[in-house]
Amino acid sequence: MTEIAKQPAETMLPVHEQVYRRVRDLLLFGELPPGAPVTIQGLTEGLDVGMTPVREAIRRLTAEGALSFQGNRRVSVPVLDAGAISELIHARVAIEPELTRRACRVATSGDIAALAAIDDRLDLAISQGDVRGYLEQNYRFHLHLYGLAQAPILQELAEGLWLRFGPSLRVVCGRYGTQNLPDQHKAILTAMAQGDASAAAKAMEEDVRQGIAQFWRRWHKLACGGAAC
Amino acid sequence: MTEIAKQPAETMLPVHEQVYRRVRDLLLFGELPPGAPVTIQGLTEGLDVGMTPVREAIRRLTAEGALSFQGNRRVSVPVLDAGAISELIHARVAIEPELTRRACRVATSGDIAALAAIDDRLDLAISQGDVRGYLEQNYRFHLHLYGLAQAPILQELAEGLWLRFGPSLRVVCGRYGTQNLPDQHKAILTAMAQGDASAAAKAMEEDVRQGIAQFWRRWHKLACGGAAC
DNA sequence: TGCCGCAGAATATGATCAAATTATGCGCTG
DNA sequence: CAGCGCATAATTTGATCATATTCTGCGGCA
Numbered sequence: 001m002t003e004i005a006k007q008p009a010e011t012m013l014p015v016h017e018q019v020y021r022r023v024r025d026l027l028l029f030g031e032l033p034p035g036a037p038v039t040i041q042g043l044t045e046g047l048d049v050g051m052t053p054v055r056e057a058i059r060r061l062t063a064e065g066a067l068s069f070q071g072n073r074r075v076s077v078p079v080l081d082a083g084a085i086s087e088l089i090h091a092r093v094a095i096e097p098e099l100t101r102r103a104c105r106v107a108t109s110g111d112i113a114a115l116a117a118i119d120d121r122l123d124l125a126i127s128q129g130d131v132r133g134y135l136e137q138n139y140r141f142h143l144h145l146y147g148l149a150q151a152p153i154l155q156e157l158a159e160g161l162w163l164r165f166g167p168s169l170r171v172v173c174g175r176y177g178t179q180n181l182p183d184q185h186k187a188i189l190t191a192m193a194q195g196d197a198s199a200a201a202k203a204m205e206e207d208v209r210q211g212i213a214q215f216w217r218r219w220h221k222l223a224c225g226g227a228a229c
Numbered sequence: 230m231t232e233i234a235k236q237p238a239e240t241m242l243p244v245h246e247q248v249y250r251r252v253r254d255l256l257l258f259g260e261l262p263p264g265a266p267v268t269i270q271g272l273t274e275g276l277d278v279g280m281t282p283v284r285e286a287i288r289r290l291t292a293e294g295a296l297s298f299q300g301n302r303r304v305s306v307p308v309l310d311a312g313a314i315s316e317l318i319h320a321r322v323a324i325e326p327e328l329t330r331r332a333c334r335v336a337t338s339g340d341i342a343a344l345a346a347i348d349d350r351l352d353l354a355i356s357q358g359d360v361r362g363y364l365e366q367n368y369r370f371h372l373h374l375y376g377l378a379q380a381p382i383l384q385e386l387a388e389g390l391w392l393r394f395g396p397s398l399r400v401v402c403g404r405y406g407t408q409n410l411p412d413q414h415k416a417i418l419t420a421m422a423q424g425d426a427s428a429a430a431k432a433m434e435e436d437v438r439q440g441i442a443q444f445w446r447r448w449h450k451l452a453c454g455g456a457a458c
Numbered sequence: 459t460g461c462c463g464c465a466g467a468a469t470a471t472g473a474t475c476a477a478a479t480t481a482t483g484c485g486c487t488g
Numbered sequence: 489c490a491g492c493g494c495a496t497a498a499t500t501t502g503a504t505c506a507t508a509t510t511c512t513g514c515g516g517c518a
Contacts, residue, residue, distance in 0.1 A: 014302075016288075052281055052284065055281065055284075055285055056284055056285060056288045059245070059285045059288045059289045059292075060288045060289065060291070060292040061292075062289070063288070063289040063290075063292035063293050064292050065382065065385060073243075083379070083380070084381075084382060087380050087381075087382040087383050088382065090327055090383065091323075091324065091382065091383060091386060094320075094323030094324065094327075095320065095323060098319055098323075150312070151312070151316050152313075152316075153294065153313060153316040153317065153320065153393065154316050154319065154320060156294060157320060157386065164382065
């Protein structure tokens, strides 16, 4: 695993923050699938840092639900079951449209253009079958949109939900590629350009529901792969 | 500050977990008002433990929003503004009725009786003007109810919201006592006893809205105390 | 099969270094 | 001569690491 490079003092973040971000990206886009064990020593050796910052990053990720205690002081990437996905659906539908509504009320045309630019890169990644690019740009689109809302608490909640969902989403996308990944981003941007907050929120809800429905179909096929369901 | 007592090995929890619970209770029921600084060394000296577990507890509480970074690596109890309260209203209304709905579907008569017992203690605390008792029993009522729902993710989210709200709630209750603290607990229990999940969820939404409205009135009066608003 | 010991991993502490806030004192100005 | 402001020192606090201790799980052995 790659070490953590020293930054030129200006962008110098605490080590525990760097470890946190590194592991978070590993969960969202990288090589940490559901069920994978995460050890303190593995991270200290892999990232060449002390164990105190690693412990802090793991505690934080655990508190956010991105990692979970395996009972006997082991931590691992959570494996979602149907119940967990049902909970995530409800939470995402409850929170993300509201963030969209708030973002719509304050978004400038520049903000919308920036979102459109991200969405273009997303479409490019889809057309090229670039799974990692799709995951990253889709994440950036939603995060950038939510950042406009000036609602730090709801934004934190939304980011936590993405962190819980990320590893499982990555698995099915890695397995089935970027085909048939419809999104409502165009509808969201159109509504935002018109300043129609309700329509934007509705489109976001549809985006979330569509995305999870597609995820659920693939997840179901994956889980029941060869076995009789 | 009191030290952490050694438990008889059966209920022996990790030190960082004990510190976490101690600070959490201090936030919900104790002596940590919004704006209060929380220092690592203060906790290590006050609780007579090392600094690593304290750091972990603080990271966890920070990730949950119960504490917040004050910019230059200081942490303190967050001070809620109108925007934050607006976000918390939306999140609580989005999540807690759903937990109530799910709890209602699986609650036994024994569960409901246990909730009624907590509610009785809550009424007693109110009638006696016992602010701390009110805060504790109200918290226990909601937490016990949500625990029935078998929805760990939504439950975690709800607990996080309570943790964000607790310190401010405690301030206004400490200032204005337990008078005029209406709740919908009786309506919730009635609906649950009849197995009417929708009515229970509706009652919970009303409970949340009423509680926050009352909080908001008192908070507003407190903030505008003697000054011209 | 059940028990014991060993390797590995997590927990917790204290020491050390760096950063920031607070305190102090000197010079300047009215 | 008294009060104010800024620079510097001292203290407090946070960040990181190295190390000792404890616990878990596994594999060998009776």
